Amino acid sequence: MEKITSMKNPSAKLLRSLKDKTAREETGLFLVEGQKMIQEALNSGLALHTLLAEASCESFARKFAPEDRCFLTARSILESVCDTRTPQGVCAAFSMPAPLDLSLISGSIVALDGVQDPGNVGTIWRTADAAGLSALVLGPGCADPLSPKVQRAAMGSGFRVPFLSTENLPDALAHLQKKGYVVVASALDGTDFYAAPRPGKAFALIVGNEARGISAEVRSVANLSVRLPMRGGAESLNAAVAAGILMYALTEPCD
Numbered sequence: 001m002e003k004i005t006s007m008k009n010p011s012a013k014l015l016r017s018l019k020d021k022t023a024r025e026e027t028g029l030f031l032v033e034g035q036k037m038i039q040e041a042l043n044s045g046l047a048l049h050t051l052l053a054e055a056s057c058e059s060f061a062r063k064f065a066p067e068d069r070c071f072l073t074a075r076s077i078l079e080s081v082c083d084t085r086t087p088q089g090v091c092a093a094f095s096m097p098a099p100l101d102l103s104l105i106s107g108s109i110v111a112l113d114g115v116q117d118p119g120n121v122g123t124i125w126r127t128a129d130a131a132g133l134s135a136l137v138l139g140p141g142c143a144d145p146l147s148p149k150v151q152r153a154a155m156g157s158g159f160r161v162p163f164l165s166t167e168n169l170p171d172a173l174a175h176l177q178k179k180g181y182v183v184v185a186s187a188l189d190g191t192d193f194y195a196a197p198r199p200g201k202a203f204a205l206i207v208g209n210e211a212r213g214i215s216a217e218v219r220s221v222a223n224l225s226v227r228l229p230m231r232g233g234a235e236s237l238n239a240a241v242a243a244g245i246l247m248y249a250l251t252e253p254c255d
Contacts, residue, residue: 001062004052004073007080011050011071015093021144028096030146031081034088035060040156047095054078057089081149095148098136100135100164102175107134108202109176110247111171113218114141114209115239121145122153123240124207129157131247136161136241139169139218141209173221176204185214186246188236190225193249197224201249207243 001235004012017023018031029049032041035057042048042064051070053061061070078087083145110128116167125136136145143150145165151158173183182199185206189194206222208214219225228242237245 001067002071004071004077007077012052012073012077012081014200015052015091017085018093019148020062020118021147024096024146025121027093028095029094030096030151031083031091031148032094032151033082033084033091033148033255035090035097035144037151037156038064038090038092041092041138042157044097044159046097046159049093049095051090051092052081053090053140056093061092073160080150084152092146096226097159097162101170102137104224105164105176105179105200107132108251109133109135109137109167109181109204110243111139111173111204111206112142113206113214114212115207116143117210117239118143118147118149119153120210120240122150122155122158124243125150125161125163127153127240127244127247129161131244131251133161133247133251135206136163137172138163138165139172140167142181145248157224169218173204173218177221177223182224183217184246184250185222185225186227186242187214187219187225188227190227191226193246196226199224199250204244204247205250207239210239 018029024030032038049060052073054075082091110133128136138145145163177183182203184203206214228245
């Protein structure tokens with residue numbers, strides 16, 4: 001197995017560049033770090049492009065990567081390539097998943113309107129997977145779903161639950177409404193969630209920007225606006241926490 005000893009190596013330079021969104025868009029590749037996440041990506045059918053591993057992960061690398069796509073390297077190289085401060089010993093470039101076709105979406109979804117924090121986007125994605133939702137739809141202003149920070153927070157759910165990035169979230173939601181979806185907006189001035197009617201069928205839950213909430217244009221599409229009651233002194237919940245509560249509550253069977 002070939003060994004990379006310098007950051008001047010083209011493969012090392014390529015993987016390091018994938019921390020940047022522009023490089024991801026230009027190459028059609030994104031960075032995946034750690035054995036568990038790499039295995040999740042492979043299990044999901046994503047195409048491996050290049051893998052870098054330090055000696056302690058050589059057996060893993062040989063098991064999952066063809067010889068011409070797998071390279072041994074030093075920890076100092078991994079520290080330069082990886083987004084994490086303490087790399088897990090192996091990282092890889094994968095081809096981006098194919099974009100989700102809006103017309104093929106079935107089952108309830110969560111839609112993000114300007115959710116900027118990568119940790120929130122990844123956590124919502126992971127919770128959507130756990131709650132059994134079928135897709136993540138991202139409008140303008142959201143953190144890049146294929147950034148290392150988002151994928152790290154999603155913990156493999158980003159490979160299992162397909163996503164769609166759209167420049168026109170209101171149109172995407174209106175399209176789903178025509179298919180029979182109930183669009184539910186999470187808003188601080190909405191109806192008390194526990195007093196509001198349940199959708200009773202496939203829903204699209206909108207989660208808004210951490211500071212500004214859901215834009216007026218996106219909210220105008222909603223069939224229903226709801227809020228979680230603040231029974232203590234807190235004015236609001238973290239976007240990912242609120243989304244998690246609502247996703248689980250909305251997927252509970254109706255009596």
